[in-house]
Amino acid sequence: MNARQVSFPxxxxxxxxxxxxxxxxxxxxxxxxxxxxxxxxxxxxEMESFQRAQAVVLVQDMVDRIxxxxxxxxxxxxxxSNPVGTGQAWQDCGVPTSLAARDLCEWSNLLLGSSxxxxxxxKIGAMIGARGCVEAVVATMPRQFRVSVVWQGLNxxxxxTVTACGGGLYGTEDARRVVAQTLIIGxxxxxxxxxxxxxx
Numbered sequence: 001m002n003a004r005q006v007s008f009p010x011x012x013x014x015x016x017x018x019x020x021x022x023x024x025x026x027x028x029x030x031x032x033x034x035x036x037x038x039x040x041x042x043x044x045x046e047m048e049s050f051q052r053a054q055a056v057v058l059v060q061d062m063v064d065r066i067x068x069x070x071x072x073x074x075x076x077x078x079x080x081s082n083p084v085g086t087g088q089a090w091q092d093c094g095v096p097t098s099l100a101a102r103d104l105c106e107w108s109n110l111l112l113g114s115s116x117x118x119x120x121x122x123k124i125g126a127m128i129g130a131r132g133c134v135e136a137v138v139a140t141m142p143r144q145f146r147v148s149v150v151w152q153g154l155n156x157x158x159x160x161t162v163t164a165c166g167g168g169l170y171g172t173e174d175a176r177r178v179v180a181q182t183l184i185i186g187x188x189x190x191x192x193x194x195x196x197x198x199x200x
Contacts, residue, residue: 044154044155047154048153048154048155048177051127051128051151051153051177052177052179054127054130055127055130055149055151055177055179056179058107058110058111058130058132058149059132059147059148059149059179059180059181060181061107061110062076062103062107062132062134062147063147063181063183065103065107066103066134066145066147066183066185067183069099069100069103070185072098072099072100073143073145073185074136074139074143075098075100075101076100076103076104076134076145077134077135077136077145078104078132078133078134078135079133079135080133080135080148080163080164080165080166080167081164082133083131083132083133083150083165083166084104084107084108084111084131084132084133085107085108085111085112085130085131085132086111086112086129086130086131087131087169088108088112090109090112091105091108091109093105093106093109104134107132108132111130111131111132111149112130113130127149127151127152127177128151128152128153128154129151129152129166129169129170130149130150130151131149131150131151131165131166131169132147132148132149132150132165133146133147133148133150133163133165133166134146134147134148135148135163135165137182141185141186141187141197142184142185142186142187142197143184143185144182144183144184144185145182145183145184145185146162146163146180146181146182146183147180147181147182147183148162148163148165148178148179148180148181149178149179149180150163150165150166150170150176150177150178151166151176151177152170152171152175152176152177153175153176153177156172156174156175157174157177158174159172159173159174159176160173160176160177160178162178162180163178163180165178165180166178
C-alpha cells in the first residue's frame with residue numbers, strides 16, 4: 001500500500017507561524033500610524049511655509065509702494081497698535097484722495113485675501129488673521145520704517161520680539177508669526193551750508 005505519509009508538526013511548534021504573522025501585522029500597523037502622523041506634520045509645515053511666502057510678498061509690496069512715493073513716506077505710518085488687514089472690512093480703494101491712503105487701502109485688501117478667490121467669490125488668499133503695520137522708527141531724515149506682516153501660526157513657537165504689530169490679537173504671543181523688513185529713506189539733496197536735507 002502506497003499511502004502518503006502526512007507529517008504533523010510537533011506539539012511545541014503549533015501556532016508559531018500565526019504568532020509571527022500577528023507580530024508582523026502589529027509592526028506594520030505601528031509603522032503606518034507613524035507615517036500618518038508624519039504626513040499630518042508635513043501638511044502643517046507646508047501651510048506654515050505657504051503663509052510665510054505670502055507674508056514675504058506682501059511686505060515687499062508695501063516696501064515698493066513706499067519707495068515709489070518717498071516724498072510722502074510719513075503718510076504710510078500706521079503704528080503697531082493700529083494695523084491694517086484683519087479686523088477691517090474690505091474697502092473700495094478708489095475713494096482715498098492721496099496715493100499713500102490708496103496704497104494702504106489696497107494693502108489692507110490684499111491682507112484680507114482679495115488677490116485670490118474661491119468658489120462663490122470667497123476671499124481665500126490671505127494668511128490666518130493677517131495684519132500689516134508700517135512703523136516710523138526714525139521720523140527725521142534719513143527716515144527709517146519697519147514694514148511688518150503678522151498672522152496666526154498653526155503651532156506654538158517662540159514669541160517674536162522684532163515688532164509689537166498685532167501683539168495680543170492671537171491668543172498667545174507664541175502663536176503670532178512675523179515677517180518684517182526695514183526700509184531707509186535717504187536724503188537725495190543736502191543744503192550746502194547747513195548739511196540739512198532739502199528734499200526727501
